[in-house]
Amino acid sequence: MxxxxxxxxxxxxxxxxxxxxxxxxxxxxxxxxxxxxxxxxxxxxxxxxxxxxxxxxxxxxxxxxxxxxxxxxxxxxxxxxxxxxxxxxxxxxxxxxxxxxxxxxxxxxxxxxxxxxxxxxxxxxxxxxxxxxxxxxDTPHPLSQRDIDRAVASLHGSTRPVTTAASATEKLLLDALGDRELSATELAELTGVSRATAQRRLAALAGRGIVGVHLRYGRSGRPEHLYARSTGSGW
Structure with missing residues (x-):
């Protein structure tokens, strides 16, 4: 043929x-x-x-x-x-x-x-x-470290289905996040979920390209992840 x-x-x-x-x-x-x-x-x-x-x-x-x-x-x-x-x-x-x-x-x-x-x-x-x-x-502009991290996370995030309970928790975190940049600890305090749960669900959201993540160094010099909504994520 x-x-x-x-x-x-x-x-x-x-x-x-x-x-x-x-x-x-x-x-x-x-x-x-x-x-x-x-x-x-x-x-x-x-x-x-x-x-x-x-x-x-x-x-x-x-x-x-x-x-x-x-x-x-x-x-x-x-x-x-x-x-x-x-x-x-x-x-x-x-x-x-x-x-x-x-x-x-x-x-x-x-x-x-x-x-x-x-x-x-x-x-x-x-x-x-x-x-x-x-x-x-696909942009004519230089990529920031945050953009690159989002791109990598988009390719290599979790493929497991999100349960209804996980989806509800993710929506709660996203609603609290709004248009700000916050850490998992800050979001846990705002929503009442545990810090471990906030970290786990935020990592899943980052893996699907719904939020972006970058590092912030605090006064102690220790790094902390900050999360922000990705443009056009649809949530």
Whole structure:
């Protein structure tokens, strides 16, 4: 089948407003499943699906994707080396769990490493994190340390579902935070929750990009984390 026949649901006519994704997997059924998840995730479009390194390189040149979703084991080469040489943002989606392979992928700068089989929700969650990361770093202005911390937290926050009780606590903390910068201790005093609970829920909010965090050094010289709402967090 020609490369132009396997463009997923997005293909070359996909909206330029979304992050363009190239799916690279030698199993066309798996590639299509991944492409379907991408297409169903707001802010993303499929630029194509490739079944080999050579085919992927051609599509990278022709279709200029923003993000690769690549398997490690491809019939004519190694997906990690494809990621490294492409210079593109990338997820590795693979059954490979050897420590050396994981280290190589992380060294190549992958933004996510998902072990097959995984759920649609897990891939969607990684894509949503990537979108939050891009919203932070896609700016013509220099990034502050706080911006960089938020970007990193957006990619690597917790993927576990938030329980109803946790959501209520998070909303309580966010309401108390308002448009200020406060520490976990200050928020715990304002809301009546324990300091440990405030720290745990604030860390979860930071991991999802809803709040940003940076360090403040007090009179004693000891660092303290300050939290503030992230712009456009939706809460």
């Amino acid at each position: 020609a490369a132009s026949d396997r463009t997923g649901t997005g293909g070359t006519s996909a909206s330029p407003r979304g992050h363009g994704v190239l799916v690279v997997d030698d199993d066309f059924r798996v590639a299509q499943i991944h492409a379907d998840v991408v297409s169903a995730t707001p802010g993303f479009v499929v630029r194509g699906t490739a079944r080999s390194v050579a085919e992927a390189r051609g599509m990278i040149s022709d279709r200029r994707p923003d993000l690769l979703l690549a398997d490690v084991f491809l019939p004519d080469g190694d997906g990690v080396e494809l990621v490294r040489s492409s210079g593109l943002d990338a997820f590795v989606l693979t059954a490979a769990v050897e420590p050396a392979t994981v280290r190589r992928a992380l060294s190549a700068g992958v933004h996510a490493y998902l072990v097959k089989p995984f759920t649609r929700q897990e891939l969607t969650g990684r894509l949503e994190r990537y979108a939050r990361y891009r919203r932070i770093v």
